[in-house]
């Protein structure tokens with residue numbers, strides 16, 4: 001099926017919104033359209049939160065309620081104008097989202113779900129018990145409707161407002177899903193430590209997406225209040241949150257168009273079972289189970305997956321030159337001074353000192369358990385050292401978090417590969433890049449379909465070409481061989497424009513021919529001026545490539561020198577022979 005250009009699709013949607021209430025057979029359809037519009041707004045927020053960032057909320061009914069009550073109280077009790085009350089209600093939801101999001105930072109998975117559930121219950125109980133303000137179960141009457149004073153056209157106006165807002169929110173959601181924002185949220189979902197090492201401030205991203213999602217739920221609540229003209233605590237119980245979640249999952253979690261379908265199905269079912277309201281939740285549950293079993297990707301999955309954009313650069317781009325220290329002004333020197341790292345009862349690193357000179361390859365070797373991975377994690381900022389200092393280009397980074405070190409040009413790969421499975425190889429590489437345009441220019445390019453992320457795509461494709469895997473750009477990482485996946489991770493690291501590259505076992509598990517290819521690439525990176533700190537067990541690879549080698553054993557530095565010096569060192573021979581004898 002040919003793709004409809006994005007702007008045309010949005011134009012068509014706007015035309016449908018304009019015409020629908022004028023040609024709808026009766027007011028009931030307009031009412032259903034209104035309910036669809038504001039419910040979908042809340043579902044879009046949940047889809048971004050859950051589908052992209054992987055954070056579960058059972059408290060979104062609470063944010064919806066905050067939005068509804070704040071706007072309803074300000075207009076009915078205090079007589080505020082609608083636009084002002086709606087703005088303040090949204091700000092209140094954003095604030096509530098920031099607060100709950102900050103608490104949620106300390107929890108994950110089930111505990112996060114429980115914490116947000118508690119928030120939802122607190123809001124519900126306050127709404128019930130604080131009768132003097134909220135009206136409790138009796139509710140607040142006379143909440144003004146969005147009708148611009150024209151009662152005959154009122155429902156039509158309301159539909160236009162709600163559906164117009166929905167269209168804007170959907171466009172924003174499409175942009176989030178189709179841009180670096182979505183990729184970054186995916187990275188946060190798949191591995192927070194990985195996200196930090198590509199330079200993301202993970203707590204900020206988690207709180208930010210939580211607050212945005214809460215604000216969308218609040219916006220839906222505001223619209224609900226001004227549609228129904230009546231707000232009572234009965235409307236905001238756990239059923240509301242569950243319905244929103246069900247719509248998110250039924251529609252297709254993590255796909256931008258999923259909420260529209262999910263909300264349509266939810267409202268269709270709600271209308272169909274209105275007569276059997278008491279067993280409604282049970283029916284939703286049954287439908288949810290069927291969807292999960294039969295269509296695990298949700299209803300949107302029936303329409304297939306969107307094709308990823310073909311890479312716009314030539315397959316092999318021999319002209320590629322790694323940009324050195326493009327964002328890090330720190331230079332390529334790394335000094336690790338007297339670093340000790342103790343875990344409970346185990347000293348993994350003891351007073352380790354290593355200096356990597358700019359533009360050299362420095363290997364760190366040692367038998368299993370010598371402390372090499374600990375060293376890399378301490379340098380990258382994932383573990384705090386017990387004592388000692390770490391400097392990049394003379395700048396003390398010991399107290400800087402991983403994402404700040406990454407922004408200084410300290411880039412790493414992982415022994416256990418960290419690639420995002422849900423996006424293409426090319427997009428994995430783009431994850432390591434900074435956006436080239438400002439947000440507004442980028443969003444405009446996305447809307448107009450004119451060269452959105454073209455430079456990033458071309459650069460990522462050229463890095464893949466440099467590594468000889470340009471032909472894999474549009475594949476998913478899970479479909480690649482292990483050796484190719486390792487190269488993709490290396491490509492992602494190169495895309496971050498490293499000043500210092502930490503390679504954690506780059507040839508573990510790859511065949512000898514691939515290992516030679518990796519050696520050739522790493523040597524080229526060094527020649528281009530990048531400093532490399534290499535942890536590797538493959539001695540042929542290390543000795544043929546490294547300029548200097550440091551040997552660790554039981555967390556102690558036992559030797560440091562050129563490969564030839566280290567190979568002759570009696571301490572090193574003893575450590576390795578000991579390891580071999582232990583293994584025998």
Ligand SMILES: Nc1ncnc2c1ncn2[C@@H]1O[C@H](COP(=O)(O)OP(=O)(O)OP(=O)(O)O)[C@@H](O)[C@H]1O
Nearest residue numbers: 343344346348366367368369370371372373374375
């Ligand atoms: N999170 C942790 N908690 C407790 N002890 C740990 C932890 N991580 C590592 N260790 C211990 O610290 C020591 C050094 O481990 P580390 O993984 O750094 O060694 P390594 O040289 O990378 O080993 P390998 O070559 O097998 O990957 C080992 O004794 C290990 O058991």
